[in-house]
Amino acid sequence: MGKIYKINTGILNPESPQKCKFTKDGTLIFNEDGHILYCGPRKNAPMLNLTKINTPADAFIIPGLVDCHTHLSQYYVRGHRDDALLGWLKNHIFPAERKFKDPKHATLVAKKFYRRLVVQRRHLCRALHHFVRFPTSHTIKLSGWRTM
Numbered sequence: 001m002g003k004i005y006k007i008n009t010g011i012l013n014p015e016s017p018q019k020c021k022f023t024k025d026g027t028l029i030f031n032e033d034g035h036i037l038y039c040g041p042r043k044n045a046p047m048l049n050l051t052k053i054n055t056p057a058d059a060f061i062i063p064g065l066v067d068c069h070t071h072l073s074q075y076y077v078r079g080h081r082d083d084a085l086l087g088w089l090k091n092h093i094f095p096a097e098r099k100f101k102d103p104k105h106a107t108l109v110a111k112k113f114y115r116r117l118v119v120q121r122r123h124l125c126r127a128l129h130h131f132v133r134f135p136t137s138h139t140i141k142l143s144g145w146r147t148m
Helices: 072-077 085-099 103-119 133-142
Strands: 004-016 019-031 036-041 051-053 069-071 126-128
Touching (some): 004 036, 072 103
Parallel strands (some): 004 051, 069 126
Antiparallel strands (some): 004 019, 019 036
């Protein structure tokens, strides 16, 4: 069996299209494949050998939510978030976006990005690209993906 992870935080759990339940002192336990093993009050969570993921005190999560939007220009700087927002933008995001002015760079990143989605079996994505629309859109069409 692979690793099991635990997050102790607030949980906003959509139980149906009409109802959400908020658990202030909750626990989410999931395996390395992302399958949720437990979602509910911390006091009822099973005791397992697991890896704890720390969260800010005021954080909450929505189990199972997959954010289907991304920015192609940020492909290589995913996870580089160790400073305040303005520092993160100046040090990581803005330089990455400036590189997209070069059509060759935009095409290379688009190819890698869409190949990676296929490998990960993610077939729904809202990819945002602003600087060079033709190279990225053209690359998407060559890959056989449907674009809008």
